[in-house]
Amino acid sequence: MYKTLLFLGLSLCLPFIGEAQEGFTISGKISGLDDAAIVYLALVQDGKYENVDSTEAKSGNFQLRGKVSEPQNAVLYLRRLSGTEKKRDQLSFFIENTAININGVDSLVHAEVSGSVSDQQMRQLDAEIRPLTKQITQLQDEYANRPKEELFVDGEPTEELVKARETMQRLVGEIKTINRNFVEDNVDSYYALNVYYFNVLGNKFDPEEIEPLFLRFPEHLRNSELGKKTWDKIQTGKRMTTGSVAVDFTQNDLNDQPFTLSSLRGKYVLVDFWASWCVPCRQENPNLVKAYEALKDKNFEIVGVSLDQNKSAWENAVKTDNLPWIHVSDLQGWKNEVSTLYGIASVPQNFLINPEGIIIGTNVRGEKLTETLTTLIDKK
Incomplete structure (x- = not known):
């Protein structure tokens, strides 16, 4: 029941050394x-x-x-x-x-x-990481079905839960370090490029900090299909960092009318990526509603970009969760054109944009969402 309290996403993907053979x-x-x-x-x-x-x-x-x-x-x-x-x-x-x-x-x-050299490398790296992922799984299983009253007192996590979270974060950090070290030691390997793309970049990364490591890969790997995809991801990350100009877009709303982001220039705008089927998104919606009600009369607007494919499910979620702001979608799921422009690989995610169209905050959420948004807005 409370697995989500501890869960930290892990992904291990796979891949070659040298030039391709005939087959x-x-x-x-x-x-x-x-x-x-x-x-x-x-x-x-x-x-x-x-x-x-x-x-x-x-x-x-x-x-x-x-x-x-x-x-x-x-x-x-x-x-x-x-x-x-x-x-x-x-x-x-x-x-x-x-x-x-x-x-x-x-x-x-x-x-x-x-x-297969790539397969051998994959199995060696997996053997190094597996004991850590096993510990994470054991922690998740241990706390998954614990009653809430055993884990929280007056809404605050117990010392036991805090320590469990810290252990999880430490283990995830160790896995990230192992992946990063492997890539640094094997930049001539296609498998290392794959690990770089999925595990070093992941969904959240600092483009300026991570780009030099990509440039260490030889030209034939940088120019491979995965290499080009990696480069595009880094460039998208650069566009989406704090201080960058938000990419403009046009997409249809719930009434099938085109909406353009730049039409809100002059306002603070939170572009929120979500979906009706996304449990964490739905859990976050009450915080968004609270923030919207507090800030809607203070030059603030929210634009929800849905990664749904079913319009009825999308409409029903908007109605059920009482989300009174602007909603758009092309109903293409993960291939949503706007989510692709913004490099979205997981939801929920959001970007806070100032009246000049500059990104001033990313992934702002939680129970203190209103307070955080107010602070960011008042600083400008």
């Missing part, structure tokens, strides 16, 4: 697999895994050939054609254009992978 060859041997079976290879396409090839496993032996444009996550699935199929028989690994060997006993689940 990959996956040679598999599953000892003890006597039943006829089909092995499927799935790669990520348009944000989800899709089967791209398959082959028959004969006496446990199989081979797949192909080519990937860049190293990437892959999954092998094994489907037995007779007998009782095991509930989970799949293997996640990192594929690159090289000769890859898969060796297991009776199943893919615990098979060993060799031949």
